[in-house]
Amino acid sequence: MTNHTQIAVIGGGLVGKATAVAAARAGFSTLHVAPEAPMDRRTSALMGPSVDYMIEAGLIDDPETLGVPLTRIRIIDATDRFLRAPETVFSAAEFGHQAFGWNFANARLGESFSRAAAGGANLALRAATLKSASRADDLWRLELDDGSRLTAELLVGADGKGSSVRKAAGIAVRERKFDQAALVCDLELGRELDGESVEFHYPNGPFTLVPAGGTRANLVWIDKPETLDDARREKEQFLARLSEKSRHLFGAVSVVSPSFVFPLSSLSVDVAGRDAAVLVGESAHAFPPIGAQGLNLGLRDVASLNACLRAANPGSYGWADAVARSYGAARRGDLARTGMFVDGLFTSLLSPHLPAQALRSVGLWGLKTFPLLRKHAASLGMGQ
Incomplete structure (x- = not known):
């Protein structure tokens, strides 16, 4: 059995669903290839521009009904280093926003995205996994x-860090x-x-x-794997460690969900589109969970691809190649800038070297003191 579609989106997850909806609503026949998957129990802090895009794209309605607003960000240097940074607080109201963004349960976002996809005239879903891909003619x-088997003019990889689409397109990864x-x-x-x-x-x-x-919170604790495994070995010990790490600021702490530990890595590509193939989400970039950039950057990928598709002429020869080239060029700056931002945040915190610690401390003093620097940092963190 052989089918043809203008665009094939490979990979489930929120970015894959959002991409499939965007491609179909741009007027292209779209096939979303995604295997059945267990419920995603994670949460995502999405900044204002990401939330605005989801509303404009019809992926969600009112964020207040799905998520919890994030109105302040507090950074506390809990190290015992000689050069410690000052406590720094960013308030959304300070920058004229109701909230920096919203914290969403991924499962609820997934349900909303699926409702947006249901009944789409140009969109079909196939519960399968890509086995092989090659390009000819x-x-x-x-x-x-x-x-x-099927043919597609444009291939979109939303299939994560081990992306089969990225490998088929021959796009190098670091x-x-x-x-x-x-x-x-x-x-x-x-x-x-x-x-x-x-x-x-x-x-x-x-x-x-x-x-x-309410009194619920999502925890993301980054540390050495052996430290994390040891901390959660016994319930009472785990609770004691959580209270200690949070400086006993929040009263009695209890764990209300299973805990999971996963290794950290970063991933980047030189170009996110070429030869009628484009990469979105973690097939193109991945970071440690710091600075709330991962899914925000993935949704900016989708928004950028949507703009390229709406500017395309699908009746012209080589339109898919043109879309891939324009998308790759459009994403280059944002991917590089965000990668440097997250890498700088993470490595400056981990560095044992005094110059790096001094630079980080001076930087946070600047963020605490100078309004223009605070505004620039807030805009960068929000993806603007």
């Missing part, structure tokens, strides 16, 4: 693991593995965070509490 020839891992789980605190995301910076990574409504 200006067409991508795809084989799926359900035995079906990956760096860190010594740290991240522990994530949901907590019940003794008092509300009241819209404030709190980051405790420790020598091996941040310990971050993100408001999840």
Whole structure:
């Protein structure tokens, strides 16, 4: 069985769903190839521009019904270094915003994205995995693991760090593995965070509490894997460590979800589009969970691809190549800038060297003191 579609989007997840909806609504026949997957229990802090795009694209309605507003960001240097940075607080109101963004449960976003995709005239879904892909005569020839074969003019990879689309397109990737891992789980605190995301910076990574409504918080704790595994070995010991890491600021702490530990790495590509293939989300970039950039950057990929598709002429020869080239050029600056931003945040915190620690401390003093620098940092963090 051989089918043809103008655009094939490979990979599930939020970025894959958003891309498929965008391609179909831009007027292209679109096939979304995504295997069945377990419910995504993670959460994502999405900044204002990402939320605006989701509303404009019809992916969500009112963010207040799905997420929890993030109105302040507090950074606390919890190291015992000689050069410690000052406590720094950013308030959305200071920059004229109701909120920096919203913290969403990925499962709820996924349900909303699926509703947006349902009934789309140009969109079909196939529960399968890409088995092979090759390009000849200006067409991508795809084989799926359900035995079906199809051709597509434009191939979109939303299939994560191990992207099959990236490999088929021959796009080189750079990956760096860190010594740290991240522990994530949901907590019940003794008092509300009241819209404030709190980051405790420790020598091996941040310990971050993100408001999840009421007295609930989402925890992202970055540390050495052996430290994280040892901390959660026994329940009472785990609770004691959580209270200690949060400086006993939030009263009694309890764990209200399973905890997961996953290794950290960063990934980047030189170009996110070529030869009628484009990469979105973690197939093109991945970072440690610091600075809330991962899914925000993925949604900016989707918005950029959407703009390229709406400017395309699908009746012209080589339109898919043109889209891939224009998308690759459009994303180059944002991918490089965001990669430097996150890498600078993470490596300056981890560095044992005094000059790097001094630079970080001076930088945070500047962010605490100078309004223009604060405004620039807030805009960069929001992806503007």
